Amino acid sequence: MPPKSIRAILHASELLTGAGVRLKDGRHPEETDLGRIEDGALVYEVFKNGAPGKVLWVGPTSKLPAQYKRVKSKNLRGKQALIPGLIDCHTHLVFAGDRADEFALRSAGVSYEEIAKNGGGIQKTVQATRAASERELLRLACARLKLMRTLGVRVIEMKSGYGLDLETELKCLRVTQALRKTFPDLHLVSTYMGAHDFPKDVDRTSYIEQILEVHLPRVAKERLAEHCDVFVDRGYYTVEEARRILEKAKQLKLSAKVHADELSDTGSAAFAAEIGALSADHLLKISDRGIQALAASQTTAVFLPGTALYLKTTAAPARKLLQAGARVAVSTDFNPGSCPCPSLPAMLTLSALHMGMSRAELFAAVTYNAACALGLQRTTGTLERGMRALFTLTPGEKFESLYYGFGY
Numbered sequence: 001m002p003p004k005s006i007r008a009i010l011h012a013s014e015l016l017t018g019a020g021v022r023l024k025d026g027r028h029p030e031e032t033d034l035g036r037i038e039d040g041a042l043v044y045e046v047f048k049n050g051a052p053g054k055v056l057w058v059g060p061t062s063k064l065p066a067q068y069k070r071v072k073s074k075n076l077r078g079k080q081a082l083i084p085g086l087i088d089c090h091t092h093l094v095f096a097g098d099r100a101d102e103f104a105l106r107s108a109g110v111s112y113e114e115i116a117k118n119g120g121g122i123q124k125t126v127q128a129t130r131a132a133s134e135r136e137l138l139r140l141a142c143a144r145l146k147l148m149r150t151l152g153v154r155v156i157e158m159k160s161g162y163g164l165d166l167e168t169e170l171k172c173l174r175v176t177q178a179l180r181k182t183f184p185d186l187h188l189v190s191t192y193m194g195a196h197d198f199p200k201d202v203d204r205t206s207y208i209e210q211i212l213e214v215h216l217p218r219v220a221k222e223r224l225a226e227h228c229d230v231f232v233d234r235g236y237y238t239v240e241e242a243r244r245i246l247e248k249a250k251q252l253k254l255s256a257k258v259h260a261d262e263l264s265d266t267g268s269a270a271f272a273a274e275i276g277a278l279s280a281d282h283l284l285k286i287s288d289r290g291i292q293a294l295a296a297s298q299t300t301a302v303f304l305p306g307t308a309l310y311l312k313t314t315a316a317p318a319r320k321l322l323q324a325g326a327r328v329a330v331s332t333d334f335n336p337g338s339c340p341c342p343s344l345p346a347m348l349t350l351s352a353l354h355m356g357m358s359r360a361e362l363f364a365a366v367t368y369n370a371a372c373a374l375g376l377q378r379t380t381g382t383l384e385r386g387m388r389a390l391f392t393l394t395p396g397e398k399f400e401s402l403y404y405g406f407g408y
């Protein structure tokens with residue numbers, strides 16, 4: 001690691017530490033849990049290459065300890081708020097090609113599943129991603145990541161799953177490794193998702209055997225991913241197939257994540273809770289049983305409201321999950337088919353308008369709770385002494401200045 005220096009940010013109009021959200025483990029977040037400090041200041045370490053060190057001190061600017069008064073500082077003059085760095089805990093960032101030709105069909109009412117049956121959908125992106133070089137995938141992913149960084153995101157999870165063969169899955173995971181070197185100021189999380197769909201050139205049983213016996217051992221051996229995700233849904237993987245894959249992943253020290261109850265209720269949210277998955281994501285069609293199971297578990301419920309908008313379906317039953325005591329996160333699901341929108345702030349706008357989420361719930365959903373969905377909550381997700389110094393400045397004086405404007 002290169003040497004580190006100490007910096008400060010002074011006179012934030014409001015500084016939200018999120019300390020109370022951590023104390024409640026992200027459940028039932030309220031305004032009083034945000035740790036609001038008026039005219040706030042933050043003192044932190046940063047490495048020479050831009051990688052974050054630790055938070056050294058946080059409090060009102062008037063109480064800044066004497067030993068930090070001469071460190072290099074940025075004065076916000078009360079014009080911007082300071083919050084924990086935004087965490088986008090569910091993206092499919094590495095892919096080639098686009099699916100612009102599907103947009104007119106989708107707008108005209110053709111379903112995601114019908115488009116997939118006719119050669120579109122994930123399979124179309126698989127073809128383009130298989131054909132692209134690692135260098136080209138890296139170039140495309142870099143541009144997307146730069147854009148997300150300007151929107152305030154500091155931690156980004158990205159899944160493979162547009163290869164559906166060993167060579168391309170590894171190629172996509174290696175792109176994430178390369179991105180870590182290009183963006184030392186960001187925390188990138190890698191998830192293997194060979195079980196995103198089934199390849200057209202291999203039969204179902206053989207492909208699952210390949211995942212179990214070839215893909216997962218290789219991914220673990222080369223340390224190319226921390227997590228393993230499976231798309232459990234009608235027309236995709238069954239709960240029992242997912243169980244085999246995620247149990248094998250666990251043996252190899254990869255944590256489980258589940259694309260759950262998106263297109264239909266398959267009981268996959270309850271399954272995610274049962275196997276101790278880090279998160280159950282989507283939940284558009286979750287049953288009351290699934291809601292109770294998630295609320296009683298350590299599995300984070302992840303809403304992807306951009307996907308519901310794009311698929312023209314009803315939003316996830318957010319209030320029911322929040323009231324039941326589930327730990328709720330919000331993410332983009334950035335991908336070329338069902339949500340080609342890289343903006344996490346835009347997802348907050350949708351969550352506020354379509355799911356009735358409060359300011360405190362939205363704050364928790366993209367900070368501490370999203371860190372839980374990635375297993376990072378011990379070091380990341382709040383601005384407290386000793387935590388990693390990942391933070392975001394909002395465009396205006398209040399946290400909500402981040403998401404009341406829309407579409408960028």
Ligand SMILES: [Zn+2]
Nearest residue numbers: 090092259333
């Ligand atoms: Zn997804």
